[in-house]
Amino acid sequence: DADVTQTPRNRITKTGKRIMLECSQTKGHDRMYWYRQDPGLGLRLIYYSFDVKDINKGEISDGYSVSRQAQAKFSLSLESAIPNQTALYFCATSDVGQGFGDEQFFGPGTRLTVL
């Protein structure tokens, strides 16, 4: 079984709709992240959480919100989806306290299309 899972894997929605993307992990990691991937732009950080009580904005948080329901679950919401939020979204996790070179483990991605 995959260590980091994302649901749904694909979603098509309309402008103005509220969308939630979910991420679950069985790695026991405290740190979780949401990225979006756009062609030619690489991955950009949306939000990150270092534990259940900690939520931080990344470089492109406008139009998004998150919820850390438990150590293992981190959800990303688009309150009112717009077409330029069409992208591939990745969840990632990492462990704490490994010092330099901490590895992040990525889920398989959610492809979101906003019409």
Place this chain on the structure above:
Amino acid sequence: GNSVTQMEGPVTLSEEAFLTINCTYTATGYPSLFWYVQYPGEGLQLLLKATKADDKGSNKGFEATYRKETTSFHLEKGSVQVSDSAVYFCALLNYGGATNKLIFGTGTLLAVQP
């Protein structure tokens, strides 16, 4: 600020050819450097890493050396296979206090033809 620049793709090679994907970075301090690989339809996987100057990361026949003097971390493989076809991302992590945020390059698509 921190940034990563990598060569644009796509890079198209024949099987058994030599591969180089260039990556340079800008950072304060002493970042750790990574190469991640994304196979079609999958998430990113760590390919290799280096945490200090002159370190060489290696995995699956790929290598990259952390060159502080040229701020580079070029990815190389002596003989590519069709199964190496993927998108490759260079990334840096400037570890400072509580932060653990990866800065990614834009990715380079590698297509290996039989």
